[in-house]
Amino acid sequence: MNAFLAAVLTATAPVVLAALGGLLCSVSGVFNMALEGQLLWGAFTAVLFSHLTGSAWLGVAGAVLCTTVYALLLSVPAVSLRADPVVVAVGTNLLALGLTAFLMRQIFGSGGTFSSPELAGLPTLAALGLDVPMLGPQSPLVPVAFLLVAAAAWWLGRTRSGLRLRGIGQHAEAAESIGLRVSGYRHAAVLGAGALCGLGGAQLALGNVTLFSEGMSAGRGWVAVVAVMLAGARPWLGLGACLLFGAAEALGFRLQGLGLPQQAADAAPYVITLLALVVVAAARRKETTG
Amino acid sequence: QPAASPGKSVILITPNPVGTNSFLQLSVKGAEAAAKEIGASFKLYESKDPTSIAQNLDAAVRAKPTVIVGVSFSFDDLFATVPKQQPQQQFLQVDSCAKDQAANLTCVSFKEHEAAYLAGVEAGLLSKSGKLGVVAAIDSPFVHRWIDPFFAGAKSVNAGATGTPLYVGGNNPFSDPARAKSQAQTLTGQGADIVAAAASGGNQGVFEAAAAAGAKAFGVDVNQCAQRAGTVIDNVLKHVDVAESAALKDIAAGKAGGVKVYGLKEGGVGVNALAGDLASSGCTVAASPEVVAKVKQVRDDIVAGRVTVADPLTG
Amino acid sequence: MTPPPRTGAVRVVWSPAVVAVAGALLLTTLVMLAVGVDPFLAYPALVRGALMDGNLEYTLAAYVPTLGMAVAFAIPLRAGEFNLGGDGQLSLGGIAAAALALHAGGSFVLPLVGAALAGALLAGVSAPLRTRLGIPAIVSTLLLSAPAVSLASYLARFPLAERGTGLAQTPLLPDAAHLPALGSSTYVTIALPLVAVLTVLWLLADARTVPGYEIRALGANREFARYGGVRVNRLAAVTLAAGGAFAGLVGGLIVLGAPYRFVDGALTAPGYTFTAIAAVLLAAGRPPAIPATVALLTILQAGGQGMEREAGVPSQLTQIVQGLIIVFVAVTTVTRTLRARSRA
Amino acid sequence: MSTPAVELVGITKRFGGVLANDDVSLTVERGEVHAVVGENGAGKSTLMSVLYGLHRPDAGHVLRAGTRVRLRSPADAVAHGLGMVHQRFRLFPGLSVAENVVIGAEPVRYGALDRGAARHAVASLAQRYGLAVDPDARAGDLPVGTRQRVEILKALYRRAEVLILDEPTAVLTPGEAEGLFRMVRELAGEGVSVLLVTHKLEEILAAGDRVTVLRGGRVTGRFATADTSADELVRSMIGRSLHTASPSLSPPEAQAPPGHGPAGGPAAGPYLLEVRDLHVRDRDGVPAVAGVSFGVRGGEIVGIAGVAGSGQRELVDVVTGLRRAGSGTVLLHGEPAAGGREPRVAYVPGDRAGRATAPGMSLADNLLMGDQRGFALSPGGVRRRAAELVERFSIRAASVRTPIAHLSGGNAQKAVLARELSRDTPVLVVEEPTQGVDVGAQEQIHALLSEARAAGRAVLLQSSELSELRALSDRMLVMFEGRLVAELPVAEATDERVGAAMTGNDATRAPEPSGEALG
Numbered sequence A: 001m002n003a004f005l006a007a008v009l010t011a012t013a014p015v016v017l018a019a020l021g022g023l024l025c026s027v028s029g030v031f032n033m034a035l036e037g038q039l040l041w042g043a044f045t046a047v048l049f050s051h052l053t054g055s056a057w058l059g060v061a062g063a064v065l066c067t068t069v070y071a072l073l074l075s076v077p078a079v080s081l082r083a084d085p086v087v088v089a090v091g092t093n094l095l096a097l098g099l100t101a102f103l104m105r106q107i108f109g110s111g112g113t114f115s116s117p118e119l120a121g122l123p124t125l126a127a128l129g130l131d132v133p134m135l136g137p138q139s140p141l142v143p144v145a146f147l148l149v150a151a152a153a154w155w156l157g158r159t160r161s162g163l164r165l166r167g168i169g170q171h172a173e174a175a176e177s178i179g180l181r182v183s184g185y186r187h188a189a190v191l192g193a194g195a196l197c198g199l200g201g202a203q204l205a206l207g208n209v210t211l212f213s214e215g216m217s218a219g220r221g222w223v224a225v226v227a228v229m230l231a232g233a234r235p236w237l238g239l240g241a242c243l244l245f246g247a248a249e250a251l252g253f254r255l256q257g258l259g260l261p262q263q264a265a266d267a268a269p270y271v272i273t274l275l276a277l278v279v280v281a282a283a284r285r286k287e288t289t290g
Numbered sequence B: 001q002p003a004a005s006p007g008k009s010v011i012l013i014t015p016n017p018v019g020t021n022s023f024l025q026l027s028v029k030g031a032e033a034a035a036k037e038i039g040a041s042f043k044l045y046e047s048k049d050p051t052s053i054a055q056n057l058d059a060a061v062r063a064k065p066t067v068i069v070g071v072s073f074s075f076d077d078l079f080a081t082v083p084k085q086q087p088q089q090q091f092l093q094v095d096s097c098a099k100d101q102a103a104n105l106t107c108v109s110f111k112e113h114e115a116a117y118l119a120g121v122e123a124g125l126l127s128k129s130g131k132l133g134v135v136a137a138i139d140s141p142f143v144h145r146w147i148d149p150f151f152a153g154a155k156s157v158n159a160g161a162t163g164t165p166l167y168v169g170g171n172n173p174f175s176d177p178a179r180a181k182s183q184a185q186t187l188t189g190q191g192a193d194i195v196a197a198a199a200s201g202g203n204q205g206v207f208e209a210a211a212a213a214g215a216k217a218f219g220v221d222v223n224q225c226a227q228r229a230g231t232v233i234d235n236v237l238k239h240v241d242v243a244e245s246a247a248l249k250d251i252a253a254g255k256a257g258g259v260k261v262y263g264l265k266e267g268g269v270g271v272n273a274l275a276g277d278l279a280s281s282g283c284t285v286a287a288s289p290e291v292v293a294k295v296k297q298v299r300d301d302i303v304a305g306r307v308t309v310a311d312p313l314t315g
Numbered sequence C: 001m002t003p004p005p006r007t008g009a010v011r012v013v014w015s016p017a018v019v020a021v022a023g024a025l026l027l028t029t030l031v032m033l034a035v036g037v038d039p040f041l042a043y044p045a046l047v048r049g050a051l052m053d054g055n056l057e058y059t060l061a062a063y064v065p066t067l068g069m070a071v072a073f074a075i076p077l078r079a080g081e082f083n084l085g086g087d088g089q090l091s092l093g094g095i096a097a098a099a100l101a102l103h104a105g106g107s108f109v110l111p112l113v114g115a116a117l118a119g120a121l122l123a124g125v126s127a128p129l130r131t132r133l134g135i136p137a138i139v140s141t142l143l144l145s146a147p148a149v150s151l152a153s154y155l156a157r158f159p160l161a162e163r164g165t166g167l168a169q170t171p172l173l174p175d176a177a178h179l180p181a182l183g184s185s186t187y188v189t190i191a192l193p194l195v196a197v198l199t200v201l202w203l204l205a206d207a208r209t210v211p212g213y214e215i216r217a218l219g220a221n222r223e224f225a226r227y228g229g230v231r232v233n234r235l236a237a238v239t240l241a242a243g244g245a246f247a248g249l250v251g252g253l254i255v256l257g258a259p260y261r262f263v264d265g266a267l268t269a270p271g272y273t274f275t276a277i278a279a280v281l282l283a284a285g286r287p288p289a290i291p292a293t294v295a296l297l298t299i300l301q302a303g304g305q306g307m308e309r310e311a312g313v314p315s316q317l318t319q320i321v322q323g324l325i326i327v328f329v330a331v332t333t334v335t336r337t338l339r340a341r342s343r344a
Numbered sequence D: 001m002s003t004p005a006v007e008l009v010g011i012t013k014r015f016g017g018v019l020a021n022d023d024v025s026l027t028v029e030r031g032e033v034h035a036v037v038g039e040n041g042a043g044k045s046t047l048m049s050v051l052y053g054l055h056r057p058d059a060g061h062v063l064r065a066g067t068r069v070r071l072r073s074p075a076d077a078v079a080h081g082l083g084m085v086h087q088r089f090r091l092f093p094g095l096s097v098a099e100n101v102v103i104g105a106e107p108v109r110y111g112a113l114d115r116g117a118a119r120h121a122v123a124s125l126a127q128r129y130g131l132a133v134d135p136d137a138r139a140g141d142l143p144v145g146t147r148q149r150v151e152i153l154k155a156l157y158r159r160a161e162v163l164i165l166d167e168p169t170a171v172l173t174p175g176e177a178e179g180l181f182r183m184v185r186e187l188a189g190e191g192v193s194v195l196l197v198t199h200k201l202e203e204i205l206a207a208g209d210r211v212t213v214l215r216g217g218r219v220t221g222r223f224a225t226a227d228t229s230a231d232e233l234v235r236s237m238i239g240r241s242l243h244t245a246s247p248s249l250s251p252p253e254a255q256a257p258p259g260h261g262p263a264g265g266p267a268a269g270p271y272l273l274e275v276r277d278l279h280v281r282d283r284d285g286v287p288a289v290a291g292v293s294f295g296v297r298g299g300e301i302v303g304i305a306g307v308a309g310s311g312q313r314e315l316v317d318v319v320t321g322l323r324r325a326g327s328g329t330v331l332l333h334g335e336p337a338a339g340g341r342e343p344r345v346a347y348v349p350g351d352r353a354g355r356a357t358a359p360g361m362s363l364a365d366n367l368l369m370g371d372q373r374g375f376a377l378s379p380g381g382v383r384r385r386a387a388e389l390v391e392r393f394s395i396r397a398a399s400v401r402t403p404i405a406h407l408s409g410g411n412a413q414k415a416v417l418a419r420e421l422s423r424d425t426p427v428l429v430v431e432e433p434t435q436g437v438d439v440g441a442q443e444q445i446h447a448l449l450s451e452a453r454a455a456g457r458a459v460l461l462q463s464s465e466l467s468e469l470r471a472l473s474d475r476m477l478v479m480f481e482g483r484l485v486a487e488l489p490v491a492e493a494t495d496e497r498v499g500a501a502m503t504g505n506d507a508t509r510a511p512e513p514s515g516e517a518l519g
């Protein structure tokens, strides 16, 4: 059971970070479908900086910085120039895929996968003297991811800027007419999402594993988008969606071992999420009409 | 217009983007090397889907190179027709062979199941728990050549051995090291002490999981022992580059046609335990001479036909 | 192929698009120069790769499914519903067509009908989920997509699988089920006129029929449509199912064309669904522009392969260039279609 | 006098070909209530938007307390002590009342929102000005009148020294409007300057100090309310006198005799609409209509009065077929309604942006709704038909292809009326027909409704303007808490009696469920 929990937490952490970013954008009224590419870019830059500096933490810092900058590619067109964020996201996702693979060849001289004994991965909590046996051997970014959800929930609900961000997402004109700078907040949200994806990518490439592999975000950004759609503006619900998804996935692996076809295991997280959604919606429906 | 170069040229068409696929990487390397040797230029056409395979093949035919190389089963349909329509053009199919083989189509295929069997023998001898696992990219028939014989080999030396395959699947099965690692962890968590990797870009994740759990792993296609020193026992090798470049040279020399099957006998597949540089390979099997001896014996049995390894594709 | 419901529509479509392409080309040239690719080699290769040397056939072969998927996304979008489940509908349609062709025999008609039905059914599931349970279609279509892809993959891998091959694929479909080719081409089949005609019919229906008007009204303001006597739930369900049918049909058309079988992953690998969504969003609420935006993106993709082949541009660079062009085009054709969607 | 609080100097604002403001100058003193009136599309909202930094003028400038200021955004306006209450509310539906009020100027404690302080500030402001609101309610759940209060609290909380109110009473009940004006006077007494845009002349005469009249973007009159009359204002607004006294201009005593429309004679046709023992629950399952019965004859206008939320909306929804009844029947021409949106009932909804129009669609498409039949549709035909309606009902719009959102508020309302009145249905249900409509258009709309009566249609009219109900109806029904508590011939419908009935204090005459109404 502990191993299961640990596996779920590890697998979920990068998704949670990306989803949190997407949620901030959603709260501010920007639909962010660029998470997949940003996660990948974060993973790549994390490995790059870790490799260059020999420090995993500098790798994390580099990923956060670089991915925030990368998010400008979404924020400037979508917020300042009023381009459709979905189309822009399609473009930046493709760009991230090409750019990471291209730079990998240019910088590391190899295609496919880059890993090296010199590449510094994130230490485990235990190595830092913060062992929590319950959670298994996790990188420090895993608890950070979950703490950030709590922080975001508090920030959105209890602070001045959080309140304003919520207002902007609900009714931009109203926000403008009381003198709030809507685009400023939206830029901040999109760039913040970039930073979070950078963190998520770093966790993926230096925490979950210690390597970079072409396209290694492997749909995690899309799962995060689904979580955002389900959660609306509620961080805890987003976290719940991510955990449910992660648990269903981990369960799928275990059932595969018992003979469940791969395709069923692939489908399981989606089916379970949808079923959960249906059950919740039906219960809510009954409550109001019954 | 960069029309067909006046000299010799080789065009290699892949069925998918090369990306993290070590097999495709190797086939590119082999063709490139052969082209250099025969003084030909080399071009790589990466395909994205069946239609783009056909489009690339069309373009290749227009370019009139010395040889057009198509990699994998994905060319079975096209190579059943196109070579007949283009009798002047030489074709080489790697890893499979189209039906009703035309005279101008040369095929190279591999008995990777024989090598996987040998790896299984090593695993059966070295496993303490008797529980083995494989993490493969997807559940396709071809991939079973690395799974079923691996377990069969283990059983041949350790009757109580059991094997569990897990498939990475998901959105990007060939390059999801985190997921592959998680699956390897699932296997080690269930008591497996040896996990073979057949997950392309995910292999390194498998090695990491094995290392963290104190288990051992197998690599695939090329020597991956150095990727995680002390963890990788051995690799299921497939010398695509060697076989491919031999075939290309043959074709260039006018010896075209036929199917060349590379098994243990021909040295087209193998494991590092059988290689001359075992000591420097970094593979942990080097530390178990008795295992290496057994592997050599089984190899000889297979070559001599005393042991036949079932091919999951036909069997 | 596009009916001109308004004079000057073509001008409206092209003026920003021309700016977009020009700007994108400039950017791309800079990238090429930066990494040492000769633009004078690459650009002609792009054009040739898409439109000349016999490549037009393949560009058309990619254009047809992309256009079909664009309509599959656009129909429900007009009613304010987002169909993000194109991949699932496509795969299910494809496998249904393959199963029917293999086991029911006969011509390609029944498989195509079955494919459309399969897609319609899958997309149609989202309608009651939305009207009865309030689960937005954008969520349910997306969540239903992956399981449908998995189901199709499972069927191709096990019950419908061809034996003795390394790939997960069905056997070759019987000749009678193959789509008739146009002329001597293998890849340009009657799928082209079929999808073109259906697209034109949809464009006409959208602009010149009462249901088309009602769908637009529904998308513009649901309560307004209800007030006007439009059966909103039914109409929303119809558009979702129609979108799904289009996607399913596209799946069938792909499978019944060369290589005449369902190959696992082959329908989703080219990314028709998302290319199509991008094209529809680029058209910015002007349906007649969709065939043009689809053409733009298809040519880019087909031409990208040409650049790789001829100019030795690595495929990663092609992706970079396409990504930049899409961002650039999005900026120049500013749209307002999807503002409040994040609240879905 | 001291320096004026605000001076607008030579403001000119052009939208494409439309000259919305043409060299408009206007001065507002400290503590003054300054009314701005004019026909629909005269440029009032535009002028206010310029002052609030929403539009930048093409020419002219703004002085605030004597110094020239640049208002590039509402943020600038807020910084200069301006506050604006938009007619289309700008509240955050998901936030609480307190959050809505303080957002942008939040009290903070230890880095976090001080929610206690916010709530307290709102409660004390509300108490001081007699605006009853629950600080913790979600804004999206509030009735319109309360939303209006929240908007005003927003401005007050920011200590606006100049308060702009764009048609603040259009959606308020008479009682609410009265409260608003009391507060406006009180604010003025404290030195706040108020700019009041309205179409209701009696409000101006009662609450304003001075009036500026706009017509076609130009100032056509400046008056002190003490020295002017409704008639003079109307002439200045529309360049002529009204044919007959507008209902909102005249006291009830001056009205035509009850029961006699322009067609003359009491209504005597058959019942085209009958409602029997209707029970309806609202979305939360709370009974909203409880046992309502009445009938409307052809050639008759029956008015429905009631405090907002007394069940009128649900009643209308059932009659038009937009909501299912819990029990009871609706009969049209004596036959039960089919269920679903009833094609024999034309309907002018009160919620213009939410129900009556699709703001993003063209005027032509908006004019078509409800009349789409068959399968084929010719866009040219749709536009021609729309052009006819635009002509016949003198709707001012650049073209029938412009989105209806670009029309001024009053013209959008005229479009809705044009569409519904032109439909050939026996029954006509009308909610708030003159909401946001200038006096000239009010007159026109009233004439149209009378025409419908004369043509033998059965008209059910809901309005929060008692004077309007009195002017048009043959009979008045009063609703209170979901029941019909009074049915009065219009002659007996004095303010006192209707007011008492509306608040549940009238025991004189509750109609029997099977009374006269159902004959």
Ligand SMILES: Nc1ncnc2c1ncn2[C@@H]1O[C@H](COP(=O)(O)OP(=O)(O)OP(=O)(O)O)[C@@H](O)[C@H]1O
Binding pocket: D015, D016, D018, D019, D020, D038, D039, D040, D041, D042, D043, D044, D045, D046, D047, D406, D407, D408, D409, D410, D411, D436, D438
């Ligand atoms: N943003 C805009 N774009 C185009 N035209 C506009 C815009 N805003 C206002 N107009 C036009 O300017 C004119 C003045 O409009 P405005 O809204 O100021 O009128 P108003 O006096 O407020 O009318 P109403 O009483 O109907 O609200 C109208 O013809 C209107 O159509």
Ligand SMILES: Nc1ncnc2c1ncn2[C@@H]1O[C@H](COP(=O)(O)OP(=O)(O)OP(=O)(O)O)[C@@H](O)[C@H]1O
Binding pocket: D045, D046, D087, D088, D166, D167, D405, D406, D407, D408, D409, D410, D436
């Ligand atoms: N999207 C838009 N594009 C152009 N003009 C617009 C748009 N939205 C509104 N307008 C114009 O802006 C002006 C001001 O809008 P506002 O919301 O104050 O409505 P209004 O006309 O004053 O209506 P009301 O009578 O309800 O007060 C309107 O006259 C309208 O013509």
Ligand SMILES: [Mg+2]
Binding pocket: D044, D045, D046, D408, D409
């Ligand atoms: Mg106005």
Ligand SMILES: [Mg+2]
Binding pocket: D045, D087, D167, D408, D409, D410, D436
């Ligand atoms: Mg107005």
